[in-house]
Amino acid sequence: MRLWLRLLITFVALAAIGVGVWGYFSWRQLACQWALYRVGAAPTLEAAKTEIAWFESGPDRERKLRELTAKWGTGNQRFDLYLAQYVADPQCPEALREAFSLGFGWHEERLPRWAHYWSWRTEQEPDREIASILAYLDLLATAEPSKTIAWREVLDLQAIFCLAGEPGLARRLDPSNWRDRYCDWRDRNRGELPHAGRPAEPFPEWQGPVP
Numbered sequence: 143m144r145l146w147l148r149l150l151i152t153f154v155a156l157a158a159i160g161v162g163v164w165g166y167f168s169w170r171q172l173a174c175q176w177a178l179y180r181v182g183a184a185p186t187l188e189a190a191k192t193e194i195a196w197f198e199s200g201p202d203r204e205r206k207l208r209e210l211t212a213k214w215g216t217g218n219q220r221f222d223l224y225l226a227q228y229v230a231d232p233q234c235p236e237a238l239r240e241a242f243s244l245g246f247g248w249h250e251e252r253l254p255r256w257a258h259y260w261s262w263r264t265e266q267e268p269d270r271e272i273a274s275i276l277a278y279l280d281l282l283a284t285a286e287p288s289k290t291i292a293w294r295e296v297l298d299l300q301a302i303f304c305l306a307g308e309p310g311l312a313r314r315l316d317p318s319n320w321r322d323r324y325c326d327w328r329d330r331n332r333g334e335l336p337h338a339g340r341p342a343e344p345f346p347e348w349q350g351p352v353p
Contacts, residue, residue: 184224190228204241212248215255221348258303260301261341268340273335307336309325
């Protein structure tokens with residue numbers, strides 16, 4: 143076989159592989175964008191949970207969960223509400239809560255939004271909820287050896303740190319590093335509790351009827 147023909151065949155084969163790889167990644171990204179749209183367009187929280195299930199499945203679920211949580215706080219208030227509600231739901235897997243919490247490490251500016259929502263949805267008045275959580279963490283912080291906490295509790299503490307005016311403490315908080323930050327913060331504030339009222343709406347820019 144002539145050299146030019148071998149080179150042509152090699153070029154065509156490499157081009158085909160390149161097109162295939164580009165098509166695969168483009169399809170994957172399009173599929174993710176479509177799934178994100180369907181979450182925000184869902185008529186109810188239950189319908190949104192069904193759409194979120196796509197992100198929780200498959201061998202690439204960690205990447206999909208990062209895509210899901212990165213969408214939060216980017217302009218779709220219904221999407222934000224559904225995801226925040228699901229994160230607080232007992233059915234929510236810890237992997238999603240972890241991705242949601244760690245996302246604040248890249249987007250610290252979204253922490254006040256999370257704290258606002260957290261204050262809006264607490265079952266007790268926010269001040270009483272904060273006091274209850276801190277009483278529990280005070281007890282847990284004295285345990286030896288050091289205890290880890292669940293990602294749900296990490297999210298609670300991130301909101302409280304932000305409400306206390308120290309969002310930097312909430313950045314990259316996790317179940318294993320919480321104790322040192324928490325104890326240092328409590329010592330510096332001499333046991334004082336941050337104050338938080340209950341907002342009238344789930345997010346500062348909320349438009350339309352309140353769910």
